[in-house]
Amino acid sequence: RNFGAATSFEETVDNTTGKVVLVEFFTNAFYGDETRGGAIGGALSQEGLIQHFPDENVAFLSYHLAQPALDPLTNELAMARAATLGGLGPNVQVIDGVGMQPGAGKWRDAETIYSRVKKAITKSLLRETEFVLDVEARLEPAMGPGSGRVTGTITLDGPSLDEDGDPQVALQVVLAERKVLYPGKSGVVIHRMVARAELTGGCEELGPQGGVIFDSDDDFLELDFQADLDSIRLANEATLEELIDGGAGPVRRLSMELDPTQLVLVAFVRDLATGQVHQALVFEPDGVAELREEQR
Numbered sequence: 001r002n003f004g005a006a007t008s009f010e011e012t013v014d015n016t017t018g019k020v021v022l023v024e025f026f027t028n029a030f031y032g033d034e035t036r037g038g039a040i041g042g043a044l045s046q047e048g049l050i051q052h053f054p055d056e057n058v059a060f061l062s063y064h065l066a067q068p069a070l071d072p073l074t075n076e077l078a079m080a081r082a083a084t085l086g087g088l089g090p091n092v093q094v095i096d097g098v099g100m101q102p103g104a105g106k107w108r109d110a111e112t113i114y115s116r117v118k119k120a121i122t123k124s125l126l127r128e129t130e131f132v133l134d135v136e137a138r139l140e141p142a143m144g145p146g147s148g149r150v151t152g153t154i155t156l157d158g159p160s161l162d163e164d165g166d167p168q169v170a171l172q173v174v175l176a177e178r179k180v181l182y183p184g185k186s187g188v189v190i191h192r193m194v195a196r197a198e199l200t201g202g203c204e205e206l207g208p209q210g211g212v213i214f215d216s217d218d219d220f221l222e223l224d225f226q227a228d229l230d231s232i233r234l235a236n237e238a239t240l241e242e243l244i245d246g247g248a249g250p251v252r253r254l255s256m257e258l259d260p261t262q263l264v265l266v267a268f269v270r271d272l273a274t275g276q277v278h279q280a281l282v283f284e285p286d287g288v289a290e291l292r293e294e295q296r
Contacts, residue, residue: 003044028090029184039186041105080209131158139287172211
């Protein structure tokens, strides 16, 4: 199954403000099937939305949860983000951290879900933002498959403190893959914008998957980050082992390696009090496109 967008979003001064919208899709490779519906309706709608909206306007992430069955694309970041948003299940798309939209249905529901979420995104594009994100990053490929390292620096400009002088936002940087091949039982074969790891290292107040608090006297943050692809795979495998030991059931360990040619960074700034995402950013590390071209 596939679903294509009939149109492409064209940015104008009337339909955008400089705000990049974040769309987070919570799903599971075993949630439903093509007959009864489930993950496939949301996945197909997301495929169309990714085609319609360019990276410059909308950032997408998908998180695989361990319900109704353990999914090899499940990781600690996915579970932590679902918990932060109120214990979500694999059936929702979240717009800018606060707007809940459908993320499940039969394959023929894809167009309806697509139209509904597209309308919500278009509305969020009109929100003003005071935050500016910028990033520089590079892929340093290694010899073996699924290996290599991403290094970079992200900067954040904007109001750090609220009226009471307290920090008001957190910054998260996520390493994702644009396409991951995994045929579960939901009817979805290619999974889009799969979140693989959080790269800021976290902080004591928010935990290792919650990003870092923006606390600056000069309203500016510069943060270096790096990600070793083999280490991310091993950490995600360890999470699966913990879930299995906890009674989540068996799972085939497929699609665990990260494909360097599909890597992309998604950063976002979220409100500590409300969860509202004030700004997002999508960036493909330098070297990814070149490696993709070499391997064609």
